[in-house]
Amino acid sequence: MAKKEILFQNNTYALAYEILNFGQPKTILFLHGWGSNKEIMKQAFGKTFVSYQHVYLDLPGFGHSSIDSVIDTDVYAAIVQSFLDALQIKPFMIVGHSYGGKVATLLNPEVLVLLSSAGIVAPKSLKVRTKIALFKLLKPFAPRSFYRFFATKDVDGMSQVMYEILKRVVNEDLSEKFHARKAKTFIFWGKDDKATPLSSGEKIHSLIHGSHFYPLEGDHFFFLKQYRCIEKTLLEFGF
Known part of the structure:
Protein backbone atom coordinates (compact mmCIF):
# COMPACT_ATOMS: atom_id res chain seq x y z
CA MET A 1 0.00 0.00 0.00
CA ALA A 2 1.17 3.52 -0.82
CA LYS A 3 -0.11 6.97 0.12
CA LYS A 4 -0.36 10.18 -1.86
CA GLU A 5 -1.08 13.57 -0.31
CA ILE A 6 -3.51 15.67 -2.33
CA LEU A 7 -4.14 19.35 -1.62
CA PHE A 8 -7.65 20.33 -2.65
CA GLN A 9 -9.52 23.51 -1.66
CA ASN A 10 -6.97 24.20 1.10
CA ASN A 11 -7.46 20.74 2.63
CA THR A 12 -4.91 17.95 2.52
CA TYR A 13 -6.04 14.38 1.89
CA ALA A 14 -3.66 11.48 2.46
CA LEU A 15 -5.01 8.89 0.04
CA ALA A 16 -4.12 5.21 0.39
CA TYR A 17 -3.89 3.21 -2.80
CA GLU A 18 -2.42 0.11 -4.38
CA ILE A 19 -1.40 -0.61 -7.97
CA LEU A 20 -1.39 -4.11 -9.45
CA ASN A 21 0.00 -5.23 -12.83
CA PHE A 22 2.13 -2.10 -12.87
CA GLY A 23 3.14 -0.87 -16.31
CA GLN A 24 0.33 -2.37 -18.37
CA PRO A 25 -0.73 0.09 -21.11
CA LYS A 26 -4.36 0.52 -19.99
CA THR A 27 -5.59 1.21 -16.45
CA ILE A 28 -8.75 0.26 -14.56
CA LEU A 29 -9.65 2.25 -11.44
CA PHE A 30 -11.71 0.40 -8.82
CA LEU A 31 -13.83 2.43 -6.37
CA HIS A 32 -15.49 0.85 -3.33
CA GLY A 33 -18.84 1.62 -1.75
CA TRP A 34 -19.88 3.43 1.42
CA GLY A 35 -18.47 1.97 4.63
CA SER A 36 -16.00 -0.19 2.72
CA ASN A 37 -12.47 0.23 1.36
CA LYS A 38 -10.20 -0.77 -1.51
CA GLU A 39 -9.56 -4.25 -0.07
CA ILE A 40 -13.02 -5.54 -0.96
CA MET A 41 -12.53 -4.49 -4.58
CA LYS A 42 -9.09 -6.08 -4.69
CA GLN A 43 -10.52 -9.25 -3.14
CA ALA A 44 -12.99 -9.51 -6.03
CA PHE A 45 -10.95 -8.27 -8.98
CA GLY A 46 -7.29 -8.61 -8.00
CA LYS A 47 -6.80 -11.73 -10.13
CA THR A 48 -8.94 -10.61 -13.06
CA PHE A 49 -8.12 -8.37 -16.04
CA VAL A 50 -4.48 -9.49 -15.97
CA SER A 51 -3.57 -7.45 -19.07
CA TYR A 52 -4.57 -4.20 -17.39
CA GLN A 53 -3.01 -2.07 -14.68
CA HIS A 54 -5.28 -1.94 -11.61
CA VAL A 55 -5.58 1.02 -9.25
CA TYR A 56 -7.36 0.41 -5.94
CA LEU A 57 -8.11 3.54 -3.93
CA ASP A 58 -9.47 4.21 -0.44
CA LEU A 59 -11.85 7.14 -0.89
CA PRO A 60 -11.32 10.01 1.60
CA GLY A 61 -12.53 8.99 5.05
CA PHE A 62 -12.49 5.26 4.30
CA GLY A 63 -9.85 2.61 4.88
CA HIS A 64 -6.50 4.36 5.37
CA SER A 65 -7.40 7.64 3.63
CA SER A 66 -7.90 10.77 5.68
CA ILE A 67 -10.62 13.42 5.76
CA ASP A 68 -11.21 16.46 7.99
CA SER A 69 -14.08 18.38 6.41
CA VAL A 70 -17.62 17.70 5.24
CA ILE A 71 -17.82 17.31 1.45
CA ASP A 72 -20.28 16.04 -1.16
CA THR A 73 -19.92 13.62 -4.06
CA ASP A 74 -18.87 16.31 -6.53
CA VAL A 75 -15.90 17.08 -4.28
CA TYR A 76 -15.13 13.37 -3.84
CA ALA A 77 -14.91 13.07 -7.62
CA ALA A 78 -12.73 16.17 -7.88
CA ILE A 79 -10.34 14.81 -5.23
CA VAL A 80 -10.08 11.48 -7.06
CA GLN A 81 -9.38 13.33 -10.31
CA SER A 82 -6.64 15.34 -8.58
CA PHE A 83 -5.18 12.07 -7.30
CA LEU A 84 -5.15 10.60 -10.81
CA ASP A 85 -3.58 13.75 -12.24
CA ALA A 86 -0.88 13.69 -9.57
CA LEU A 87 0.02 10.10 -10.47
CA GLN A 88 -0.32 10.88 -14.20
CA ILE A 89 -2.86 8.09 -14.59
CA LYS A 90 -5.82 8.24 -16.96
CA PRO A 91 -7.98 5.15 -16.47
CA PHE A 92 -9.91 4.11 -19.56
CA MET A 93 -12.30 2.13 -17.33
CA ILE A 94 -13.65 2.88 -13.85
CA VAL A 95 -15.47 0.20 -11.88
CA GLY A 96 -17.58 1.61 -9.06
CA HIS A 97 -19.59 -0.25 -6.45
CA SER A 98 -22.53 1.44 -4.71
CA TYR A 99 -21.35 4.91 -3.59
CA GLY A 100 -18.21 4.39 -5.68
CA GLY A 101 -20.52 4.15 -8.68
CA LYS A 102 -21.68 7.72 -8.08
CA VAL A 103 -18.10 8.95 -7.92
CA ALA A 104 -17.21 6.93 -11.03
CA THR A 105 -20.14 8.41 -12.96
CA LEU A 106 -19.03 11.97 -12.18
CA LEU A 107 -15.50 11.14 -13.41
CA ASN A 108 -17.02 10.28 -16.81
CA PRO A 109 -14.54 7.64 -18.01
CA GLU A 110 -14.35 6.14 -21.48
CA VAL A 111 -15.84 2.93 -20.05
CA LEU A 112 -18.04 3.06 -16.94
CA VAL A 113 -18.85 -0.12 -15.01
CA LEU A 114 -21.48 0.24 -12.29
CA LEU A 115 -21.97 -2.44 -9.63
CA SER A 116 -25.26 -1.92 -7.77
CA SER A 117 -24.60 1.80 -7.99
CA ALA A 118 -26.07 4.49 -5.79
CA GLY A 119 -27.46 7.60 -7.45
CA ILE A 120 -31.18 6.87 -7.77
CA VAL A 121 -33.28 7.98 -4.81
CA VAL A 161 -17.45 14.20 9.84
CA MET A 162 -18.39 11.03 7.98
CA TYR A 163 -21.85 11.04 9.54
CA GLU A 164 -22.40 14.60 8.28
CA ILE A 165 -21.15 13.58 4.83
CA LEU A 166 -23.55 10.63 4.77
CA LYS A 167 -26.47 12.92 5.57
CA ARG A 168 -25.38 15.19 2.72
CA VAL A 169 -24.88 12.55 0.02
CA VAL A 170 -27.57 9.97 0.80
CA ASN A 171 -30.31 11.80 -1.12
CA GLU A 172 -28.21 13.01 -4.06
CA ASP A 173 -29.99 12.12 -7.28
CA LEU A 174 -27.73 11.57 -10.30
CA SER A 175 -30.56 10.99 -12.79
CA GLU A 176 -29.49 13.95 -14.95
CA LYS A 177 -25.86 12.80 -14.89
CA PHE A 178 -26.88 9.30 -15.94
CA HIS A 179 -29.07 10.69 -18.71
CA ALA A 180 -26.22 12.87 -20.01
CA ARG A 181 -23.77 9.95 -20.20
CA LYS A 182 -22.82 9.17 -23.82
CA ALA A 183 -19.86 6.78 -23.51
CA LYS A 184 -19.85 3.00 -22.98
CA THR A 185 -21.63 1.95 -19.78
CA PHE A 186 -22.10 -1.51 -18.28
CA ILE A 187 -24.43 -2.01 -15.33
CA PHE A 188 -24.23 -5.13 -13.16
CA TRP A 189 -26.67 -5.68 -10.30
CA GLY A 190 -27.48 -8.17 -7.58
CA LYS A 191 -31.00 -9.52 -8.13
CA ASP A 192 -31.52 -9.75 -4.35
CA ASP A 193 -29.94 -6.38 -3.52
CA LYS A 194 -31.81 -4.70 -0.66
CA ALA A 195 -29.46 -1.69 -0.28
CA THR A 196 -29.85 -0.47 -3.87
CA PRO A 197 -32.90 -2.28 -5.32
CA LEU A 198 -32.91 -3.86 -8.76
CA SER A 199 -35.41 -1.21 -9.87
CA SER A 200 -32.66 1.40 -9.41
CA GLY A 201 -30.46 -0.51 -11.84
CA GLU A 202 -33.31 -0.70 -14.32
CA LYS A 203 -33.83 3.05 -13.98
CA ILE A 204 -30.14 3.82 -14.58
CA HIS A 205 -30.21 1.52 -17.62
CA SER A 206 -33.20 3.40 -19.02
CA LEU A 207 -31.49 6.75 -18.47
CA ILE A 208 -28.13 5.91 -20.08
CA HIS A 209 -28.72 5.47 -23.79
CA GLY A 210 -26.99 2.40 -25.17
CA SER A 211 -26.01 1.02 -21.77
CA HIS A 212 -25.84 -2.72 -21.08
CA PHE A 213 -27.66 -4.16 -18.05
CA TYR A 214 -26.87 -7.48 -16.37
CA PRO A 215 -28.90 -8.62 -13.32
CA LEU A 216 -26.88 -11.36 -11.58
CA GLU A 217 -27.52 -13.71 -8.69
CA GLY A 218 -26.63 -12.24 -5.32
CA ASP A 219 -27.16 -9.31 -2.96
CA HIS A 220 -25.48 -5.90 -2.68
CA PHE A 221 -22.06 -7.57 -2.72
CA PHE A 222 -22.87 -9.96 -5.57
CA PHE A 223 -19.59 -9.12 -7.32
CA LEU A 224 -17.60 -11.04 -4.69
CA LYS A 225 -18.92 -14.21 -6.33
CA GLN A 226 -19.69 -12.92 -9.82
CA TYR A 227 -16.33 -11.28 -10.63
CA ARG A 228 -15.45 -13.85 -13.30
CA CYS A 229 -18.78 -13.31 -15.03
CA ILE A 230 -18.19 -9.55 -14.96
CA GLU A 231 -14.67 -9.99 -16.35
CA LYS A 232 -15.84 -12.37 -19.10
CA THR A 233 -18.67 -10.05 -20.13
CA LEU A 234 -16.42 -7.00 -20.44
CA LEU A 235 -13.60 -8.83 -22.22
CA GLU A 236 -16.08 -10.14 -24.79
CA PHE A 237 -16.59 -6.51 -25.82
CA GLY A 238 -12.93 -6.35 -26.79
CA PHE A 239 -11.57 -4.26 -23.93
Whole structure:
Protein backbone atom coordinates (compact mmCIF):
# COMPACT_ATOMS: atom_id res chain seq x y z
CA MET A 1 0.00 0.00 0.00
CA ALA A 2 1.17 3.52 -0.82
CA LYS A 3 -0.11 6.97 0.12
CA LYS A 4 -0.36 10.18 -1.86
CA GLU A 5 -1.08 13.57 -0.31
CA ILE A 6 -3.51 15.67 -2.33
CA LEU A 7 -4.14 19.35 -1.62
CA PHE A 8 -7.65 20.33 -2.65
CA GLN A 9 -9.52 23.51 -1.66
CA ASN A 10 -6.97 24.20 1.10
CA ASN A 11 -7.46 20.74 2.63
CA THR A 12 -4.91 17.95 2.52
CA TYR A 13 -6.04 14.38 1.89
CA ALA A 14 -3.66 11.48 2.46
CA LEU A 15 -5.01 8.89 0.04
CA ALA A 16 -4.12 5.21 0.39
CA TYR A 17 -3.89 3.21 -2.80
CA GLU A 18 -2.42 0.11 -4.38
CA ILE A 19 -1.40 -0.61 -7.97
CA LEU A 20 -1.39 -4.11 -9.45
CA ASN A 21 0.00 -5.23 -12.83
CA PHE A 22 2.13 -2.10 -12.87
CA GLY A 23 3.14 -0.87 -16.31
CA GLN A 24 0.33 -2.37 -18.37
CA PRO A 25 -0.73 0.09 -21.11
CA LYS A 26 -4.36 0.52 -19.99
CA THR A 27 -5.59 1.21 -16.45
CA ILE A 28 -8.75 0.26 -14.56
CA LEU A 29 -9.65 2.25 -11.44
CA PHE A 30 -11.71 0.40 -8.82
CA LEU A 31 -13.83 2.43 -6.37
CA HIS A 32 -15.49 0.85 -3.33
CA GLY A 33 -18.84 1.62 -1.75
CA TRP A 34 -19.88 3.43 1.42
CA GLY A 35 -18.47 1.97 4.63
CA SER A 36 -16.00 -0.19 2.72
CA ASN A 37 -12.47 0.23 1.36
CA LYS A 38 -10.20 -0.77 -1.51
CA GLU A 39 -9.56 -4.25 -0.07
CA ILE A 40 -13.02 -5.54 -0.96
CA MET A 41 -12.53 -4.49 -4.58
CA LYS A 42 -9.09 -6.08 -4.69
CA GLN A 43 -10.52 -9.25 -3.14
CA ALA A 44 -12.99 -9.51 -6.03
CA PHE A 45 -10.95 -8.27 -8.98
CA GLY A 46 -7.29 -8.61 -8.00
CA LYS A 47 -6.80 -11.73 -10.13
CA THR A 48 -8.94 -10.61 -13.06
CA PHE A 49 -8.12 -8.37 -16.04
CA VAL A 50 -4.48 -9.49 -15.97
CA SER A 51 -3.57 -7.45 -19.07
CA TYR A 52 -4.57 -4.20 -17.39
CA GLN A 53 -3.01 -2.07 -14.68
CA HIS A 54 -5.28 -1.94 -11.61
CA VAL A 55 -5.58 1.02 -9.25
CA TYR A 56 -7.36 0.41 -5.94
CA LEU A 57 -8.11 3.54 -3.93
CA ASP A 58 -9.47 4.21 -0.44
CA LEU A 59 -11.85 7.14 -0.89
CA PRO A 60 -11.32 10.01 1.60
CA GLY A 61 -12.53 8.99 5.05
CA PHE A 62 -12.49 5.26 4.30
CA GLY A 63 -9.85 2.61 4.88
CA HIS A 64 -6.50 4.36 5.37
CA SER A 65 -7.40 7.64 3.63
CA SER A 66 -7.90 10.77 5.68
CA ILE A 67 -10.62 13.42 5.76
CA ASP A 68 -11.21 16.46 7.99
CA SER A 69 -14.08 18.38 6.41
CA VAL A 70 -17.62 17.70 5.24
CA ILE A 71 -17.82 17.31 1.45
CA ASP A 72 -20.28 16.04 -1.16
CA THR A 73 -19.92 13.62 -4.06
CA ASP A 74 -18.87 16.31 -6.53
CA VAL A 75 -15.90 17.08 -4.28
CA TYR A 76 -15.13 13.37 -3.84
CA ALA A 77 -14.91 13.07 -7.62
CA ALA A 78 -12.73 16.17 -7.88
CA ILE A 79 -10.34 14.81 -5.23
CA VAL A 80 -10.08 11.48 -7.06
CA GLN A 81 -9.38 13.33 -10.31
CA SER A 82 -6.64 15.34 -8.58
CA PHE A 83 -5.18 12.07 -7.30
CA LEU A 84 -5.15 10.60 -10.81
CA ASP A 85 -3.58 13.75 -12.24
CA ALA A 86 -0.88 13.69 -9.57
CA LEU A 87 0.02 10.10 -10.47
CA GLN A 88 -0.32 10.88 -14.20
CA ILE A 89 -2.86 8.09 -14.59
CA LYS A 90 -5.82 8.24 -16.96
CA PRO A 91 -7.98 5.15 -16.47
CA PHE A 92 -9.91 4.11 -19.56
CA MET A 93 -12.30 2.13 -17.33
CA ILE A 94 -13.65 2.88 -13.85
CA VAL A 95 -15.47 0.20 -11.88
CA GLY A 96 -17.58 1.61 -9.06
CA HIS A 97 -19.59 -0.25 -6.45
CA SER A 98 -22.53 1.44 -4.71
CA TYR A 99 -21.35 4.91 -3.59
CA GLY A 100 -18.21 4.39 -5.68
CA GLY A 101 -20.52 4.15 -8.68
CA LYS A 102 -21.68 7.72 -8.08
CA VAL A 103 -18.10 8.95 -7.92
CA ALA A 104 -17.21 6.93 -11.03
CA THR A 105 -20.14 8.41 -12.96
CA LEU A 106 -19.03 11.97 -12.18
CA LEU A 107 -15.50 11.14 -13.41
CA ASN A 108 -17.02 10.28 -16.81
CA PRO A 109 -14.54 7.64 -18.01
CA GLU A 110 -14.35 6.14 -21.48
CA VAL A 111 -15.84 2.93 -20.05
CA LEU A 112 -18.04 3.06 -16.94
CA VAL A 113 -18.85 -0.12 -15.01
CA LEU A 114 -21.48 0.24 -12.29
CA LEU A 115 -21.97 -2.44 -9.63
CA SER A 116 -25.26 -1.92 -7.77
CA SER A 117 -24.60 1.80 -7.99
CA ALA A 118 -26.07 4.49 -5.79
CA GLY A 119 -27.46 7.60 -7.45
CA ILE A 120 -31.18 6.87 -7.77
CA VAL A 121 -33.28 7.98 -4.81
CA ALA A 122 -35.73 5.12 -4.31
CA PRO A 123 -39.19 5.76 -2.79
CA LYS A 124 -39.13 5.32 0.98
CA SER A 125 -41.16 2.58 2.64
CA LEU A 126 -43.96 3.35 5.12
CA LYS A 127 -41.65 2.25 7.96
CA VAL A 128 -38.94 4.69 6.91
CA ARG A 129 -41.43 7.55 6.34
CA THR A 130 -42.86 6.97 9.83
CA LYS A 131 -39.37 6.97 11.33
CA ILE A 132 -38.54 10.27 9.61
CA ALA A 133 -41.79 11.88 10.76
CA LEU A 134 -41.14 10.79 14.36
CA PHE A 135 -37.59 12.09 14.18
CA LYS A 136 -38.74 15.51 12.96
CA LEU A 137 -41.36 15.65 15.72
CA LEU A 138 -38.88 14.89 18.51
CA LYS A 139 -35.79 16.63 17.07
CA PRO A 140 -36.36 20.05 18.76
CA PHE A 141 -36.39 18.43 22.20
CA ALA A 142 -33.62 15.86 21.84
CA PRO A 143 -29.84 15.95 22.46
CA ARG A 144 -27.42 15.67 19.54
CA SER A 145 -26.71 11.99 20.32
CA PHE A 146 -30.40 11.32 19.68
CA TYR A 147 -29.81 11.70 15.92
CA ARG A 148 -27.90 8.46 15.64
CA PHE A 149 -30.71 6.47 17.20
CA PHE A 150 -32.72 7.20 14.08
CA ALA A 151 -29.86 6.94 11.62
CA THR A 152 -29.07 4.13 9.21
CA LYS A 153 -26.92 1.25 10.49
CA ASP A 154 -24.21 2.59 8.16
CA VAL A 155 -23.31 5.14 10.87
CA ASP A 156 -22.07 2.50 13.33
CA GLY A 157 -18.55 3.48 14.40
CA MET A 158 -18.58 6.48 12.05
CA SER A 159 -16.87 9.76 12.89
CA GLN A 160 -18.96 12.93 13.12
CA VAL A 161 -17.45 14.20 9.84
CA MET A 162 -18.39 11.03 7.98
CA TYR A 163 -21.85 11.04 9.54
CA GLU A 164 -22.40 14.60 8.28
CA ILE A 165 -21.15 13.58 4.83
CA LEU A 166 -23.55 10.63 4.77
CA LYS A 167 -26.47 12.92 5.57
CA ARG A 168 -25.38 15.19 2.72
CA VAL A 169 -24.88 12.55 0.02
CA VAL A 170 -27.57 9.97 0.80
CA ASN A 171 -30.31 11.80 -1.12
CA GLU A 172 -28.21 13.01 -4.06
CA ASP A 173 -29.99 12.12 -7.28
CA LEU A 174 -27.73 11.57 -10.30
CA SER A 175 -30.56 10.99 -12.79
CA GLU A 176 -29.49 13.95 -14.95
CA LYS A 177 -25.86 12.80 -14.89
CA PHE A 178 -26.88 9.30 -15.94
CA HIS A 179 -29.07 10.69 -18.71
CA ALA A 180 -26.22 12.87 -20.01
CA ARG A 181 -23.77 9.95 -20.20
CA LYS A 182 -22.82 9.17 -23.82
CA ALA A 183 -19.86 6.78 -23.51
CA LYS A 184 -19.85 3.00 -22.98
CA THR A 185 -21.63 1.95 -19.78
CA PHE A 186 -22.10 -1.51 -18.28
CA ILE A 187 -24.43 -2.01 -15.33
CA PHE A 188 -24.23 -5.13 -13.16
CA TRP A 189 -26.67 -5.68 -10.30
CA GLY A 190 -27.48 -8.17 -7.58
CA LYS A 191 -31.00 -9.52 -8.13
CA ASP A 192 -31.52 -9.75 -4.35
CA ASP A 193 -29.94 -6.38 -3.52
CA LYS A 194 -31.81 -4.70 -0.66
CA ALA A 195 -29.46 -1.69 -0.28
CA THR A 196 -29.85 -0.47 -3.87
CA PRO A 197 -32.90 -2.28 -5.32
CA LEU A 198 -32.91 -3.86 -8.76
CA SER A 199 -35.41 -1.21 -9.87
CA SER A 200 -32.66 1.40 -9.41
CA GLY A 201 -30.46 -0.51 -11.84
CA GLU A 202 -33.31 -0.70 -14.32
CA LYS A 203 -33.83 3.05 -13.98
CA ILE A 204 -30.14 3.82 -14.58
CA HIS A 205 -30.21 1.52 -17.62
CA SER A 206 -33.20 3.40 -19.02
CA LEU A 207 -31.49 6.75 -18.47
CA ILE A 208 -28.13 5.91 -20.08
CA HIS A 209 -28.72 5.47 -23.79
CA GLY A 210 -26.99 2.40 -25.17
CA SER A 211 -26.01 1.02 -21.77
CA HIS A 212 -25.84 -2.72 -21.08
CA PHE A 213 -27.66 -4.16 -18.05
CA TYR A 214 -26.87 -7.48 -16.37
CA PRO A 215 -28.90 -8.62 -13.32
CA LEU A 216 -26.88 -11.36 -11.58
CA GLU A 217 -27.52 -13.71 -8.69
CA GLY A 218 -26.63 -12.24 -5.32
CA ASP A 219 -27.16 -9.31 -2.96
CA HIS A 220 -25.48 -5.90 -2.68
CA PHE A 221 -22.06 -7.57 -2.72
CA PHE A 222 -22.87 -9.96 -5.57
CA PHE A 223 -19.59 -9.12 -7.32
CA LEU A 224 -17.60 -11.04 -4.69
CA LYS A 225 -18.92 -14.21 -6.33
CA GLN A 226 -19.69 -12.92 -9.82
CA TYR A 227 -16.33 -11.28 -10.63
CA ARG A 228 -15.45 -13.85 -13.30
CA CYS A 229 -18.78 -13.31 -15.03
CA ILE A 230 -18.19 -9.55 -14.96
CA GLU A 231 -14.67 -9.99 -16.35
CA LYS A 232 -15.84 -12.37 -19.10
CA THR A 233 -18.67 -10.05 -20.13
CA LEU A 234 -16.42 -7.00 -20.44
CA LEU A 235 -13.60 -8.83 -22.22
CA GLU A 236 -16.08 -10.14 -24.79
CA PHE A 237 -16.59 -6.51 -25.82
CA GLY A 238 -12.93 -6.35 -26.79
CA PHE A 239 -11.57 -4.26 -23.93
